[in-house]
Amino acid sequence: MHSLSVSGQPSLLCQLEWKSLNQVPDSHIWPPDLLHHHPTSNIIPPSSSMPIIDLTAADSVLIPLVGRACETWGAFQITGHGVPLRLLDLVEAQTCRLFSLPSAHKLRAQRCPSGGVTGYGPALISSFFSKLFWSEGFTIVGSAQEDARKLWPNCFNDFCSAMEEYSKGMKDLSRRVIVLMLRSLGLSEEDIDEVGPLRGHDEVEPVLQLNYYPPCPEPDRTMGLADHTDSSLITIIHQSSCVTGLQLLHHDESDNPRPQWVEVPPILGALVVNVGDLFHIISNGRFHTVIHRAVVDRTWSRISVAYFCGPLAHFKVGPIQKIVDPNHGPAYPGITWPKYLSLKKKLHNETLASIRLPLAAKRQDDEKKVL
Numbered sequence: 001m002h003s004l005s006v007s008g009q010p011s012l013l014c015q016l017e018w019k020s021l022n023q024v025p026d027s028h029i030w031p032p033d034l035l036h037h038h039p040t041s042n043i044i045p046p047s048s049s050m051p052i053i054d055l056t057a058a059d060s061v062l063i064p065l066v067g068r069a070c071e072t073w074g075a076f077q078i079t080g081h082g083v084p085l086r087l088l089d090l091v092e093a094q095t096c097r098l099f100s101l102p103s104a105h106k107l108r109a110q111r112c113p114s115g116g117v118t119g120y121g122p123a124l125i126s127s128f129f130s131k132l133f134w135s136e137g138f139t140i141v142g143s144a145q146e147d148a149r150k151l152w153p154n155c156f157n158d159f160c161s162a163m164e165e166y167s168k169g170m171k172d173l174s175r176r177v178i179v180l181m182l183r184s185l186g187l188s189e190e191d192i193d194e195v196g197p198l199r200g201h202d203e204v205e206p207v208l209q210l211n212y213y214p215p216c217p218e219p220d221r222t223m224g225l226a227d228h229t230d231s232s233l234i235t236i237i238h239q240s241s242c243v244t245g246l247q248l249l250h251h252d253e254s255d256n257p258r259p260q261w262v263e264v265p266p267i268l269g270a271l272v273v274n275v276g277d278l279f280h281i282i283s284n285g286r287f288h289t290v291i292h293r294a295v296v297d298r299t300w301s302r303i304s305v306a307y308f309c310g311p312l313a314h315f316k317v318g319p320i321q322k323i324v325d326p327n328h329g330p331a332y333p334g335i336t337w338p339k340y341l342s343l344k345k346k347l348h349n350e351t352l353a354s355i356r357l358p359l360a361a362k363r364q365d366d367e368k369k370v371l
């Protein structure tokens with residue numbers, strides 16, 4: 001069977017029986033300049049490590065820590081978040097169960113080739129690249145029932161109830177993290193109710209992306225998931241606890257003239273929070289939307305489960321007025337999540353730049369010139 005990727009190019013993903021390969025096929029060999037266009041930090045741990053924040057601390061301690069992490073890294077790990085290890089293990093076990101199915105079986109829930117979002121297939125961003133990723137994905141928006149039924153017609157309940165319980169845990173946690181982030185921008189609890197992207201948070205459909213990265217005989221020649229930013233407000237990632245893979249592009253200006261790929265070390269029970277494009281917009285560019293990617297390992301497979309938290313579909317996300325410097329004005333216009341996603345589908349990593357507004361000062365100059 002021949003499957004098609006979103007771009008209409010043949011995708012070999014589903015034909016690859018990963019275990020039987022002792023070298024990477026040409027379809028999955030990435031040009032070195034794409035793999036190594038930024039150096040990888042070989043100092044472990046790097047001189048300044050990605051922040052790890054224990055959420056059991058008082059809000060007065062957490063707010064500045066979270067704000068600083070969002071400004072300098074655009075990401076941080078959280079411990080003490082209250083999501084039980086049992087639930088993290090459960091969601092990981094059900095994810096393994098799914099990806100362990102034979103290829104032909106997984107293809108029954110294949111993402112609709114003409115642009116579907118949910119179901120099994122390569123990562124959605126793979127359509128931007130001519131080479132394929134060394135990974136498989138499964139996307140859930142709202143309920144997993146319809147796709148899970150195709151995989152396990154008589155026993156989809158365990159999978160669905162694990163994903164539901166996990167999504168509920170992530171929804172509550174994302175609210176807590178977003179409140180801390182907004183507070184760090186100087187908003188009060190009342191401001192947050194007024195302006196907040198959290199309005200209707202409970203009704204927003206959860207979006208989960210399950211990723212599987214098989215062991216790879218030549219990990220340095222291929223890519224698990226290419227560099228990208230997430231379109232969400234924030235993303236919360238659970239990663240397998242014993243194998244590295246997630247890397248962030250970090251620029252420590254005091255240390256290095258160039259940005260470097262820095263590994264996100266897996267910590268048992270910790271979760272990774274990424275600032276997404278929409279929070280970058282809300283913060284008027286103050287919070288860094290983090291470029292990240294996943295590399296693969298020679299010996300070990302790796303699982304990650306990403307929860308994308310966004311606002312209600314009709315909510316226009318724009319820079320919060322209270323924090324916009326009147327001399328410079330907003331850096332972005334208001335935009336809804338669906339509209340942003342439709343631009344991102346076309347422009348990938350250029351999307352933010354495509355909607356960025358000229359500085360108010362520059363706008364005034366330009367207007368004077370026209371007059």
Ligand SMILES: O=C(O)CCC(=O)C(=O)O
Pocket residue numbers: 209211225230237239245246292293294303304306
């Ligand atoms: O596998 C990972 O750790 C990263 C996953 C990710 O970035 C994504 O699904 O958007």
Ligand SMILES: [Fe+2]
Pocket residue numbers: 228229230235292306
């Ligand atoms: Fe991501």
